[in-house]
Amino acid sequence: MTHTEIEITAELVRDLLRDQHPDLADRPVRLGARGWDNQLWRLGDDLAVRLPWATQDADALLRKEHTWLPALAPHLPLQVPFPQRLGEPTERFPRPWIVTTWVPGTPGDRAPATRAAEAADALAAFLTALHRPAPYGAPAGRGSGRPLADRAEQFAEHLASAIELGLLQDPDAVRAVWEGAVAAPEWAGPALWVHGDLHPANVITADGTFCGVIDFGELCAGDPACDLAAPWLLLPDGAADRFYDAYQPAPDAATLRRARGWAVLRALSGICIGEAGVRGRPGGKPTWGPPAHAALRRLIAASRW
Numbered sequence: 001m002t003h004t005e006i007e008i009t010a011e012l013v014r015d016l017l018r019d020q021h022p023d024l025a026d027r028p029v030r031l032g033a034r035g036w037d038n039q040l041w042r043l044g045d046d047l048a049v050r051l052p053w054a055t056q057d058a059d060a061l062l063r064k065e066h067t068w069l070p071a072l073a074p075h076l077p078l079q080v081p082f083p084q085r086l087g088e089p090t091e092r093f094p095r096p097w098i099v100t101t102w103v104p105g106t107p108g109d110r111a112p113a114t115r116a117a118e119a120a121d122a123l124a125a126f127l128t129a130l131h132r133p134a135p136y137g138a139p140a141g142r143g144s145g146r147p148l149a150d151r152a153e154q155f156a157e158h159l160a161s162a163i164e165l166g167l168l169q170d171p172d173a174v175r176a177v178w179e180g181a182v183a184a185p186e187w188a189g190p191a192l193w194v195h196g197d198l199h200p201a202n203v204i205t206a207d208g209t210f211c212g213v214i215d216f217g218e219l220c221a222g223d224p225a226c227d228l229a230a231p232w233l234l235l236p237d238g239a240a241d242r243f244y245d246a247y248q249p250a251p252d253a254a255t256l257r258r259a260r261g262w263a264v265l266r267a268l269s270g271i272c273i274g275e276a277g278v279r280g281r282p283g284g285k286p287t288w289g290p291p292a293h294a295a296l297r298r299l300i301a302a303s304r305w
Contacts, residue, residue, distance in 0.1 A: 006093060013041050013049050016093055021085050024099065032102075035201075036283075037061060037217060042102065047084065051097040057142070061217030062098050064139055069216050072193065077125045079103045079204070079212035103212035105204035108234060109287040112200065115208035116239035122210040123203075123234060124246035127227055133190045134221030144196030145222020148261045149182050158268035167271050167293075173300045174264060180303070181261020184254040187223035196220050198230040199266055200291045210234075225255050229262035233270070233295040240298070260299055267295040 006012070010029040018025040027044035034040075037058035038050045052058030066083045073082050081100035089095050105111075113119035143151060155178055162168050195202075196218030204212035228251060231240040244251065251259070274289020276282075 008039050008041075008051055008053055010041070012093065013043075013051070016087055016090075016097065017043075017049070019090065019092070020087050021099065024085070033107075035215065043099065046102050047099055048081065048102045049087075049097060049099050050081075051093070052095045058217070059095050062096055064219060065100075065216045066098050068139070068219060072130065072219075076129050076213075078122065078210060080216065081214055103204050103214055105206040105211045107201045107214075108203040108205050108210075109200035109285070109291060111205045112291060113203075113205055113209055113235060116236040117242060118209040119205075120231065120235055120239045120242040121246050123230060124243050124248075126210070126213060127195075127224070127230070128246075128248045130195060131192045131224045131227070134193045138191070138193070138221040139219065141194070141196055141218060141220030141222050141226075144218050144226045145191070145194050145220045147186050147223070148184075148225070148258050148265075151265055152182065155265050155268070158265070158272055161272050162268055165272075165275055167275060168296075170300060173303070174268070174296065177264050177299050177303050178261055181257050181259075181264070184257035184261075187225065187255070187258070191221035192224045194220060194222055194224055194227045196226060198227055199233060199270060199288070201285070201288065203234055223255075223258065224251075225258035226262045228255060228259035229266060232260070232263035232298055233266055233291060237294075237298060240302075260303070263295055263299055267292045267299065271296070 013029050014025055024043060030042045032040040032042045032048060037052060037055045039053045041049045043049050050062060052062060066086050069083055073080050081103055083098055083100050085099035087097040159171065159174065163171050168174060195213065195216060197215060202213065202215045203210055204214060231243040235243060270288040270292025273285050274292060276284030277286030
């Protein structure tokens, strides 16, 4: 992570709005969250301002959301942060930023879904609606949507870290799930729109089920298996089968195997990031650990049937 040298404050946010979108400048401003790529500042009750702060890629990801999400959002059954305004770089803040709608609720890493059937159906409806053929010129993913084998080095690094930290009870079982997924045939269908980053902190819950999906910075065209990993990470025990029954068109066996590989990769990443949070290290998020451990347990159990 490379934090911006400019301190982002409520006063800065107000100044940026006053300069470029003065009709919004009198709204109350308060910190919402500090994410991996961006800081999120509440703007009144129904809007939010997102500003890059921790990665160099964040600028391009925000512009991508502003370009592509407005065409997709009206067709999605869960709330998403609909782009409203784009802020251009200036001497005061030399990076782009956006104003979006606010998605109310609680991130899933802090309030997991508990109503299994409702959550499975909601997630399946969302991904069924999103996974449509992407148009010519749609962005390619940095990693999501591409062949799973391209992430072999990342898998090996995460696995080695988790083993070194003593966080895995059965590393061989984890490796077996991954190897089975990598051996599956690659996606041969059209490039579909995929969210690309469906981990617990990027879904919003209310009353035990999903009400929104946020952070479309990884939005891209490619293999839907990276999104079909989500049931293992987001749903309660035993709910993955209901999701796959509800999702349309029904995924084939190879896609399901690749999805399990993506789920293992994301679970290992979540375990390492969660442990870093427990130890107070930069970039760590302690709430990521429990859902990641639960996902890995489910994946290993399912592979043994």
